[in-house]
Amino acid sequence: MPEAAPQFCIPADIPQRIFRAYDIRGIVDETLTHNIVYAIGLAIGSEAQAQGEKQIIVARDGRLSGPALQAALSRGLQDSGCDVIDIGAVPTPVMYFATFTLQARSGVVITGSHNPPNYNGLKIVIAGKTLAEDKIQNLYRRIVEKDLEKGVGGYSKVAVIDAYIKRVCSDIQLQKNLKVVMDCGNGIAGSTAPALLKALLAPANGELIELYCDVDGTFPNHHPDPSVPDNLRDVIAAVAEHKADIGLAFDGDGDRLGVVTSAGEIIWPDRQLMLFAKDVLARNTGATILYDVKCSKHLASVIQENGGQPLMWKTGHSLVKAKLAESGALLGGEMSGHIFFKERWYGFDDGIYTAARLLEILATDATQNKRSSSELFATIPDSVNTPELKVNIPEEEKFGYMQRLIAQAKFSNADMITIDGIRVEFADGWGLVRLSNTTPCLVLRFEADDQTALKRIMKLFRTQMLAVDSSLELPF
Ligand SMILES: [Zn+2]
Numbered sequence: 448m449p450e451a452a453p454q455f456c457i458p459a460d461i462p463q464r465i466f467r468a469y470d471i472r473g474i475v476d477e478t479l480t481h482n483i484v485y486a487i488g489l490a491i492g493s494e495a496q497a498q499g500e501k502q503i504i505v506a507r508d509g510r511l512s513g514p515a516l517q518a519a520l521s522r523g524l525q526d527s528g529c530d531v532i533d534i535g536a537v538p539t540p541v542m543y544f545a546t547f548t549l550q551a552r553s554g555v556v557i558t559g560s561h562n563p564p565n566y567n568g569l570k571i572v573i574a575g576k577t578l579a580e581d582k583i584q585n586l587y588r589r590i591v592e593k594d595l596e597k598g599v600g601g602y603s604k605v606a607v608i609d610a611y612i613k614r615v616c617s618d619i620q621l622q623k624n625l626k627v628v629m630d631c632g633n634g635i636a637g638s639t640a641p642a643l644l645k646a647l648l649a650p651a652n653g654e655l656i657e658l659y660c661d662v663d664g665t666f667p668n669h670h671p672d673p674s675v676p677d678n679l680r681d682v683i684a685a686v687a688e689h690k691a692d693i694g695l696a697f698d699g700d701g702d703r704l705g706v707v708t709s710a711g712e713i714i715w716p717d718r719q720l721m722l723f724a725k726d727v728l729a730r731n732t733g734a735t736i737l738y739d740v741k742c743s744k745h746l747a748s749v750i751q752e753n754g755g756q757p758l759m760w761k762t763g764h765s766l767v768k769a770k771l772a773e774s775g776a777l778l779g780g781e782m783s784g785h786i787f788f789k790e791r792w793y794g795f796d797d798g799i800y801t802a803a804r805l806l807e808i809l810a811t812d813a814t815q816n817k818r819s820s821s822e823l824f825a826t827i828p829d830s831v832n833t834p835e836l837k838v839n840i841p842e843e844e845k846f847g848y849m850q851r852l853i854a855q856a857k858f859s860n861a862d863m864i865t866i867d868g869i870r871v872e873f874a875d876g877w878g879l880v881r882l883s884n885t886t887p888c889l890v891l892r893f894e895a896d897d898q899t900a901l902k903r904i905m906k907l908f909r910t911q912m913l914a915v916d917s918s919l920e921l922p923f
Pocket residue numbers: 560561698699700701702703
């Protein structure tokens with residue numbers, strides 16, 4: 448701790464809306480003040496001790512507000528009686544890694560992920576479980592009801608990045624010299640991914656071309672969010688310029704990966720997952736592979752054709768991680784870009800490790816089959832689809848609307864899947880309507896074998912959705 452550490456207090460008013468489905472997130476100095484983060488630290492420390500956990504790993508991403516918020520969080524944890532293990536500025540997956548490798552199974556990272564520079568937030572693991580939904584609300588309840596422990600916790604610093612790199616390098620060796628372009632978008636992946644990739648590429652004389660790998664919390668080049676095609680423009684251009692084998696991009700806290708082939712084509716996460724599923728199933732026949740309701744229907748076919756068990760689940764990285772542990776699946780992933788390896792890894796979402804596994808597959812395939820990344824991904828099925836479409840709906844109406852839609856909707860010759868909203872699968876495509884967990888919106892997505900089928904399915908959804916509420920403004 449710095450000398451003359453500032454004094455914190457529990458604020459009288461804490462905005463409940465910052466306690467979201469999968470994390471806590473707010474605007475720094477507005478909905479997320481130092482005192483609020485201090486109070487959250489007290490609540491996390493109290494909850495951890497209720498579960499028999501006294502040691503908590505604390506980390507932050509590269510945002511300018513990170514050091515002060517981390518100090519407030521640490522103070523809160525210590526004042527609740529927990530010992531803080533400070534691992535400094537690291538990607539979120541490195542914090543998760545620490546919860547498996549240090550003497551603590553709980554950890555908190557201060558991160559705003561891909562959000563604008565003035566945002567920040569917390570992702571929380573207690574006793575090996577990432578907090579979601581009611582567990583996050585329970586922290587709010589503890590603060591409001593002053594259900595908080597008091598104590599005097601210790602503080603120590605531990606460096607983890609070198610151990611993380613060593614662990615990945617012990618798992619993955621590349622058989623061929625690859626030329627890789629990597630764009631960290633000035634996010635905290637820059638603290639770890641360049642050193643790791645250099646270590647992986649060096650033995651076979653590979654080459655790494657770095658874009659925006661210096662950590663800069665103002666994000667001066669582009670937003671660190673590879674789910675937005677615009678943010679992949681520079682990596683696509685650099686792949687072409689350098690005739691690289693592959694382009695990689697990370698989100699702001701390094702738990703999501705964007706992929707661009709040697710031909711400059713963006714490979715969305717559900718198609719990344721098809722490639723990873725084939726690879727994992729080649730060694731593990733019969734394994735379960737998990738994916739969220741937004742993913743392509745081809746994923747189920749690819750998993751089955753390769754001897755695996757497909758398992759569709761709700762959207763939300765905390766929910767997918769929990770289901771992965773419960774189901775024993777060896778691989779999981781989400782359309783948002785979170786990919787979880789349980790085979791040879793720990794089962795948390797890790798964009799950097801995912802990148803390393805992709806390089807392993809590319810190097811092996813280039814050696815055995817002499818294919819480029821573009822040729823390899825051409826063997827993975829594709830389809831016509833829409834991006835996520837959002838429909839505004841008042842927060843207080845959205846749950847009722849979804850219930851009525853599920854009860855009233857009539858789709859013939861189709862399978863209705865209702866694990867998260869309603870996904871209707873036809874022979875030639877599917878449509879999805881689900882509730883956003885984080886915004887007053889319905890989220891839709893469509894996929895089909897061709898444009899005609901896509902239009903037909905979208906029209907069917909339009910009719911059914913308007914029959915439930917004719918005032919909805921649909922963007923299709
Ligand atoms: Zn992230």
